[in-house]
Amino acid sequence: MSLPWLRLPRASLRPSSYAFQTRHASRLRVPIPPPFPIVESCPPATCSCRPMPSGLDIDRERPLNGTMAAYAEQVLLCTGKDDWSSKIEEDEDAVFARELKGLLGRDGKLSNPYHNVLVTNCSFPSLGQDIRTEITALVLPSFRSVSFIPSSKDGAEVFLKAFILPTKLHDAHNVLSEEQRQKLLRVPELQSEFATSTEIKDVVVLICGHGGRDDRCGIMGPLLRNEFEEKLEAVGFESGAESARSTGTRSARVGLISHIGGHKYAGNVIIYIPASMKGHPLAGKGVWYGRVGPEHVEGLVKETIMEGKVVKDMFRGGISQGGDLMRL
Numbered sequence: 001m002s003l004p005w006l007r008l009p010r011a012s013l014r015p016s017s018y019a020f021q022t023r024h025a026s027r028l029r030v031p032i033p034p035p036f037p038i039v040e041s042c043p044p045a046t047c048s049c050r051p052m053p054s055g056l057d058i059d060r061e062r063p064l065n066g067t068m069a070a071y072a073e074q075v076l077l078c079t080g081k082d083d084w085s086s087k088i089e090e091d092e093d094a095v096f097a098r099e100l101k102g103l104l105g106r107d108g109k110l111s112n113p114y115h116n117v118l119v120t121n122c123s124f125p126s127l128g129q130d131i132r133t134e135i136t137a138l139v140l141p142s143f144r145s146v147s148f149i150p151s152s153k154d155g156a157e158v159f160l161k162a163f164i165l166p167t168k169l170h171d172a173h174n175v176l177s178e179e180q181r182q183k184l185l186r187v188p189e190l191q192s193e194f195a196t197s198t199e200i201k202d203v204v205v206l207i208c209g210h211g212g213r214d215d216r217c218g219i220m221g222p223l224l225r226n227e228f229e230e231k232l233e234a235v236g237f238e239s240g241a242e243s244a245r246s247t248g249t250r251s252a253r254v255g256l257i258s259h260i261g262g263h264k265y266a267g268n269v270i271i272y273i274p275a276s277m278k279g280h281p282l283a284g285k286g287v288w289y290g291r292v293g294p295e296h297v298e299g300l301v302k303e304t305i306m307e308g309k310v311v312k313d314m315f316r317g318g319i320s321q322g323g324d325l326m327r328l
Contacts, residue, residue, distance in 0.1 A: 034328050036318075037281050037309040042299035047234075050227055050294040056216050059264040060291060065328045068288045068317025069261055073164055074118040074270075075100065076138040076206070076257065078126040082222065086213045088121045088258050096135045096149065097121065099156035110160055112184055114170035115323075121258040122206065127196070138200060139163050140272050141286045141321045147196040162190035163197075201276040202251045203237065203305055207292075208268040209256030220267035220292075221256045227297040228254045235301060252305075262316065265290030271304055275321060281308030285326065288316035 077088075077097055085091045089098040100119050103110045127147040128134035134155075136147040142163065149159050165186040173181055191197055205228050211218020229239060237252040262268055269292045275284035287310055289300065296314070303309045310318070310326075318326030 034310075034326075036285075036326065037307075038312050038315075038328070039303050039309045040311075041313045042296045042303065042311045045295045045298045047298060049297065050223055052293045052295065053219050053223070056219065056266065057264070058216065058266055058291060064265060064290045064314060064316045065312075066317060067262055067265065067290065069116070069118075070325055071116040071118045071319065072166065072323040073142060074120060074140045074286070075164065076120050076122040076124070076140065077131075078124040078136040078138065079121050079131055080123065080125040081121070082123050082209060082256050083211045083218065084121050084258050088119075093130075093132045094121075095132050095151040096137075096156060099151070099153045100160070102153075103156055103160060110157070110165065110184065112166065112169075114172060115166045117164055118260065120206075120260065123209070123256040124253060138204070140200070140204065141284060141319055143200040143272070143274050143276075143284070143321075145196075145198050145200050146194050149194070158190055158193060161187045162194065199274075199276065201274050202240075202253050203232075203274065203277075204270075204272040205232075205252060205254040205305075206257045206270040206272070207254070208258070208260055208263070208266065210258045210263075213259045214263035214266075216263050216266035217259075217268065223294060224267045224269065224292060224297065225254050225256060227294045228252075228301070231298050231301045232305070235306060237305075262290060265316070267292040268316075269300070271300070273305070273308070282310070283308075284321040285318055287318045287326070289314045290316045 126136040208217040209221020
C-alpha cells in the first residue's frame, strides 16, 4: 500500500549526497544523522583542571555550527613564537607570510576565490636557522610538513604550486584560456624540489592564542595549551613531532596559532586527526570548536581524539582531506 504523504521526487530514489538527503528529509521531518559520529555535549571533567579566567566577553548565545569560514587548506608557518602583530605579515621577520599573502590575495598571481587558503602563524619551531631566509610549513588537512622552504617570492610560488593550488578548477574558470587555467593548477612534480617533505602522523591541536589581535584568545590560548598537553599525556600521547615515527607510540603536537576568526567564541580550538590513524572515524579530518574552557579539554580528548566523536554544541565546522566541509 502506498502512502501518499511519503511520495518523494523520482530523483530522490537514486543514491544522493548528504546535503540532498537532508533537504528532502526536512520535508518529511525525518532527521538524517551527519556522516560522522556525534555526542551532544562535552562530558564534565573527572579530574582537576585550570580555572576559567573571569571577566572575558565571550559570546555564549549564537549557535556555533557554520561559523567556520570555508577553506581548502590551512598553511601553518612555524615561527617558534607564541604571539604576533595584529596582521601577521607586518612582523619584521614575516617574509614568507607576506609573499604567500601577496600571491594568494585578491590581485595576486595565484588568486582563486574558489580555493580559499588560510595562512596562519603557529608556535611550532621551524627547522631552519632563521625564518627570514627559510621556513617550515605544515599543510592541513593534507597532513604534510615541508621544511627549509626559501623565504622568497620564488620559494613561496613553487611551494604553492607544489602543495597548495587545486588539482581541479571551478567551472567559473572555464572562461579563461588553457594557459591561464594551467597556471592556477597544482604541479605535483614540483614536490620533488622539497627534500624534506614528510607526512604528518601526529594528532595536531591548534589553539588561537593571538593576543596581538584580541585579548580573549591571548589569555585563553596558553591556558588551553597547557591543559591539552597535560590531558593528552595522561592518556598516553607523547609530545612532539618525532615520537610516533621513532617509537611507534601515539603522539600529538599542541600549539598556538594566529587569528582564524571568531575571537568572541574563545577559546577556539582546531583538532586535526591524521589520515594515518586508520579506523579512526575522524581520520584525515579537522574539527573546529568554540567556547572551549579548561573544563572541556579532558572531554574533547576523550570524545574527539580518542573515540572520534564530534561534540555537537561546541562544533564550529570541519574539513576533510580534499576540501569537503563538515556540517551538522
